[in-house]
Amino acid sequence: MLKNSQFIDKLRQSGLRPTKQRLKICEVLFNREKTFHFTINDLAKSILEKLNEKISLATVYNTVHAFKKKGYLKEISINSDKSYFDTNITNHHHFFDEDTNQLIDCDNDNIENINIKNNITGKKVKSVEVLIKVASDNQNQN
Amino acid sequence: MLKNSQFIDKLRQSGLRPTKQRLKICEVLFNREKTFHFTINDLAKSILEKLNEKISLATVYNTVHAFKKKGYLKEISINSDKSYFDTNITNHHHFFDEDTNQLIDCDNDNIENINIKNNITGKKVKSVEVLIKVASDNQNQN
DNA sequence: AAACTATATTATAATTATTCTAAACTATTG
DNA sequence: CAATAGTTTAGAATAATTATAATATAGTTT
The missing domain is CATH 1.10.10.10 (Winged helix-like DNA-binding domain superfamily/Winged helix DNA-binding domain)
Structure with a gap:
């Protein structure tokens, strides 16, 4: 504390x-x-x-x-009517549970390193975020 | 046409x-x-x-x-005050240019296959989207 | 520590994106 | 072609966010 x-x-x-x-x-x-x-x-x-x-x-x-x-x-980065913030500022990803509308951390080593082969010329990569949408089997895809 | x-x-x-x-x-x-x-x-x-x-x-x-x-x-899924839609419904990712607020397609084979080792139990993966935020070097990170 | 200046806070108004409503309209079915 | 179920519409309602401008506070200077 x-x-x-x-x-x-x-x-x-x-x-x-x-x-x-x-x-x-x-x-x-x-x-x-x-x-x-x-x-x-x-x-x-x-x-x-x-x-x-x-x-x-x-x-x-x-x-x-x-x-x-x-x-x-x-x-x-979630598409929603409101903005979501995170106190975890380390590089990490998210699950989004479509059934409950809940955002869940996805540990960085739960996903292999993401390598972007060709970046936009003249620009620097500021962040790479993965959003994994999940739902129970019977749900519609979003 | x-x-x-x-x-x-x-x-x-x-x-x-x-x-x-x-x-x-x-x-x-x-x-x-x-x-x-x-x-x-x-x-x-x-x-x-x-x-x-x-x-x-x-x-x-x-x-x-x-x-x-x-x-x-x-x-x-971009965090923004408005919703963005895409007529490209295939599985693919995006660059977001923070300087111009432009969304640019990122070809699927520009990124190695993303493998999620541990999914949330009882849920099915509906989509996996990568958002790569880019900007010129002198810009603030978002 | 009083005076000064720059920055923060506040209530409230303004703005913007989106959804709701209920009446008018239109495509489809029998 | 009448019935009905689905659509469109303008405008109102809602919700998130930003702007405003008056007041308050923090840091600095005297």
Whole structure:
């Protein structure tokens, strides 16, 4: 478990002011055993429930985007009406269970190394993400 | 180039009534040399420009979803504020150019076969999609 | 520590993509 | 050709996200 002062240092190091709100959000996001996936709404709800505190939705949006820009969060490429974020910033992939709409981490060594033979000229590969959609046998394909 | 009567047959075969609007949309989507990617907005604009005809937005949404359900279109998993569709329904991957926000097909044999060692128990793999985000060197990672 | 400046937070309005609704319309069937 | 089941439509409703502009706070300078 990280201490408040550690979050303060981390924020300051990346040029973000360690405000009350940002520290609360750090607590909810990073003071955990396991990484996890969330939507902005999930996060706002967590803050309310866990810390019994209200942070303006706008601030939650701002903070999540700031954290993403600094590399503390990743956004996950799923087609959905809302954006999903991940506190696991390591290189890894995802299963998406179409029955339950759940996103599940797929360990990187569960898939052989992906080698892109021909990249777009003049561009650099920023990320390679695999999304494996799964469902029970009787479901429609998406 | 496909003829109108061929679209009529195709629609009827899959239990969709071949209406004026659906045939127009077929023309725009499938009467081409190459497959392509689009958003609902792109499509509505194309209809207006190419056919000089106005189809209600609701109908465009309905039709695209109907076509997707029947397997004539694929939806692409990109995290974005809007949904992207693909007339290329074969198994393939994508590059996403973060500089231009463009989606580019990645030939299937540009990537070695992807082998998932351990799948979620009780579930069947419905699709495996790779999204390769690229950008010029000086861009931020997404 | 007061004053200053740059950055953050907030409630609320605005915007955008998408879905819903219910009335009018049309293709198919008997 | 009448019945009916499926479609289309404009516009309203909804939901996620972004913009706005006033207020508050953090860091810095005096």
